[in-house]
Amino acid sequence: MKKNIENAICLADFLPYRLSVLSNRISRAIADGYEEKFQLTLPEWRVMAVLGEESDLSAAQVAERTAMDKVAVSRAVNKLLEADRLERHFSPEDKRRSVLALSNEGRAIYNEVIPIALGYEGKILDKLSAVEKEALTSLLDKLETIQLQA
Amino acid sequence: MKKNIENAICLADFLPYRLSVLSNRISRAIADGYEEKFQLTLPEWRVMAVLGEESDLSAAQVAERTAMDKVAVSRAVNKLLEADRLERHFSPEDKRRSVLALSNEGRAIYNEVIPIALGYEGKILDKLSAVEKEALTSLLDKLETIQLQA
DNA sequence: CGATATTAGTTTCATTCGTAACTATTTGCA
DNA sequence: TGCAAATAGTTACGAATGAAACTAATATCG
Incomplete structure (x- = not known):
């Protein structure tokens, strides 16, 4: 194999x-598992995923937890509201701050998508030994801490 | 840490x-190192990168090596041609098939971008021990082979 | 109190991207 | 040969994306 010398x-x-190609391939495969079936885009699914885990977050908190920017969150939230998958009210103390949660319908979809997403992850992790899984997790932990800004 | 049980x-x-966020962060950081300076987008840089390594590829071969689709390659190639960073002629045996190569100007830019890209990669790899680097490479090798299509 | 700055979220606009349809050329085979 | 199918690459078009400007509400500080 040719090296970068x-x-x-x-x-x-x-x-x-390599990371980019791998990541895109995996994300695409998973999205193919729910996009058409539930009319759900990846950013919408990410929003639902964090709200499934923890309710009553603000849009900014959703952005923080999903690593999406606030514009993307705003758009995804609005589409989910239109589709009645989310409920939004506004904080009484601060009328700017939204309080977001899955609707019953949203929760039902969440419960259906979860096994699809975890299934794909499992399909990958099953190919790795326990030692490899451990190594992967610890590498990701480490890589995530690296500061890149010149 | 909460587990997916x-x-x-x-x-x-x-x-x-995790892969998606990590990969986007790294690609963004590197692109910030050349996009503005050389007016070069990521897909354009990928095309230049493969042609820097090997000349006289067809657009389809570039697509294969970069994991881009043919439309993206076509667009990137055309922008690079306009900027005189690429030369294109067509195969005499098959007038559909393009034969692409960096121009002198393209080669000069390539030579400037290479150390920027490798510098960022180095910044990451330097944080890993030899064992970790080995583990990372072998994990990527393995993950790349996994079949995901349901 | 009241002007200014900050924060939450939305809108706008220009660019990018992906899918599908299209053109031109070549291949295969009846 | 000659016509259908396949291939290389481009074009067209709608959807997705990102940056910057905007609106509304709140916080800060004289």
Whole structure:
């Protein structure tokens, strides 16, 4: 396998490229499992996923937990509200702050999507040994802490 | 740390989500290192990267090596042609097939971007021990082979 | 109290992206 | 040969995305 020793990049060996291709492939496969069936986009699903875990978050808290930006959250929330998958009211103390939660319908969909998403993750993790799974988790923990801004 | 044992997802522990966030963060950081400076988008850079390694590829071969689809390649190639960073002629045997290569100007830019890209990768890899680097490579090798299509 | 700054969330606009349809060329095979 | 199918690449179009400007509500501080 060609290495990046001279002034050239072998894309196939380049970590950022490999992560990008792998991640896109996995996300696409999972989204294919629910997008058409539930008319649900990836950003919408992410919003539902955090609200399934914890209710009554503000849009900003959803953004924080999903690593989405506030515009993306706003759009996803509005589409979910239109589809009656979310309920929103506003905090009495601060009328700007929204308080978001899954509706019954949203919860039902959440309960259906969860096994699909976990199924795909399982399909991947099942191919790894216990040691490899451990290594993967610990590498991700470490990589997530790395500061990149020049 | 909350685990995915019940019918819920802890996004922060969910492998596809973690990969996606990590990969986007890294790609964004690297792109910030060349996009503005060279007026170069990520897909354009990917095309240049493969042609820097190997010249006279067709658009389809570029697509294959970059994991981009043919439309994205077509667009990137056309922008690079307009900017005189690429040269294109067509195969005499098959007038449909393009033969792409970096221009001198493209090569010069390639030579400038390479160290930026490798620098970011190095910044990440330097935080890992030799054993961790080995584990990462072997995990990626393995994960890349996994079949996901339901 | 009242002006200014900050914060939450939305809207706008320009760009990007993906899918599907299209053109041109070549291949295969009756 | 010659016509249908396949292939290389482009175009068209609607949806998704991101940055910046905007609105409304609250906080700060003279």
